[in-house]
Amino acid sequence: MTQPIVEIKNLSKTIKGKQIIKNLNLTFLPGQITGFLGPNGAGKTTTIRMMTGLMHPSEGEIIINGHSIVNNFEQAISNVGVIVENPEMYKYMSGYKNLQHFARMHKGVTKERIDEVVAQVGLQNRIHEKVKTYSLGMRQRLGLAQALLHRPKFLILDEPTNGLDPAGIREFRMYLHKIAMEDNVAILVSSHMLSEIELMVERIAIIQNGELIDIRELKQEIASQYYIEVGQPEKLEELYAGRVKKESSGFVVDLTRENVPEYVRSLMEAGIDLYTIHPIQKRLEDQFIEMTGGGAINAIH
Ligand SMILES: Nc1ncnc2c1ncn2[C@@H]1O[C@H](COP(=O)(O)OP(=O)(O)OP(=O)(O)O)[C@@H](O)[C@H]1O
Numbered sequence: 001m002t003q004p005i006v007e008i009k010n011l012s013k014t015i016k017g018k019q020i021i022k023n024l025n026l027t028f029l030p031g032q033i034t035g036f037l038g039p040n041g042a043g044k045t046t047t048i049r050m051m052t053g054l055m056h057p058s059e060g061e062i063i064i065n066g067h068s069i070v071n072n073f074e075q076a077i078s079n080v081g082v083i084v085e086n087p088e089m090y091k092y093m094s095g096y097k098n099l100q101h102f103a104r105m106h107k108g109v110t111k112e113r114i115d116e117v118v119a120q121v122g123l124q125n126r127i128h129e130k131v132k133t134y135s136l137g138m139r140q141r142l143g144l145a146q147a148l149l150h151r152p153k154f155l156i157l158d159e160p161t162n163g164l165d166p167a168g169i170r171e172f173r174m175y176l177h178k179i180a181m182e183d184n185v186a187i188l189v190s191s192h193m194l195s196e197i198e199l200m201v202e203r204i205a206i207i208q209n210g211e212l213i214d215i216r217e218l219k220q221e222i223a224s225q226y227y228i229e230v231g232q233p234e235k236l237e238e239l240y241a242g243r244v245k246k247e248s249s250g251f252v253v254d255l256t257r258e259n260v261p262e263y264v265r266s267l268m269e270a271g272i273d274l275y276t277i278h279p280i281q282k283r284l285e286d287q288f289i290e291m292t293g294g295g296a297i298n299a300i301h
């Protein structure tokens with residue numbers, strides 16, 4: 001069995017008598033992309049701050065590649081790459097100079113490695129220009145390049161696609177998949193963009209009021225309902241009474257994928273024209289709101 005690269009064990013954080021993180025347990029496997037979801041104020045950033053040594057846990061521990069982030073910070077953090085909301089860059093230096101600067105903070109980052117990550121994130125044509133001339137998307141790419149310089153085994157991204165255009169988001173997603181697969185990097189992505197997370201990750205961890213309330217693999221749910229539109233709605237309601245439910249300009253029917261061809265044949269035989277048929281899938285967004293209740297931010301005391 002694959003060993004986890006990161007283990008969060010019984011992690012708690014109390015600030016001024018308020019318990020913000022409550023006994024969190026979570027592991028990350030190499031190559032696995034996990035989405036970190038939760039309403040505003042749930043504790044995502046606090047957890048990430050503890051994982052990157054910016055804040056001390058009140059209880060519990062975080063082990064990264066065998067090293068405790070508290071007792072063995074240097075070794076633990078050498079395995080971590082982080083992108084926080086707005087990567088700090090020197091705007092009056094070129095992208096390349098910025099990377100050189102960050103490279104000096106790690107052991108063994110060669111000039112070849114810098115060139116490699118620049119090519120990986122597709123910045124080779126602009127890397128010698130000053131960062132102040134970069135667009136938001138280019139700055140994000142530079143942030144990613146910086147986070148990857150030292151070949152981390154664990155990558156943490158807090159709201160990474162903020163401000164990216166749809167093409168940028170798509171590219172970013174492909175790129176994450178690539179580094180997870182090819183370099184076996186474990187990735188944690190926090191985001192509120194559920195439609196995006198849905199395509200980006202294979203597992204989600206949901207936190208609410210500082211507690212991990214769900215961790216699940218995202219498999220495409222098998223649809224058990226289909227939406228149809230037909231040319232003869234009255235006839236359909238008559239022939240399939242009790243088995244169709246009217247919805248907007250069509251109907252919802254209980255049906256599994258295997259039964260679709262037979263169902264379509266039976267409509268044809270009954271002289272009913274079919275204009276549209278598609279599965280009804282519960283989106284991650286619906287599932288998330290169901291689980292967390294949506295709405296107001298909870299008081300923490
Ligand atoms: N330094 C602090 N002192 C007091 N309370 C804090 C501190 N840092 C965070 N909190 C509280 O801890 C809770 C969790 O905050 P956190 O920033 O981790 O949430 P989040 O999940 O990242 O939310 P968002 O989605 O809004 O970014 C909030 O109620 C916040 O007010």
Ligand SMILES: [Mg+2]
Nearest residue numbers: 041044045046
């Ligand atoms: Mg946050």
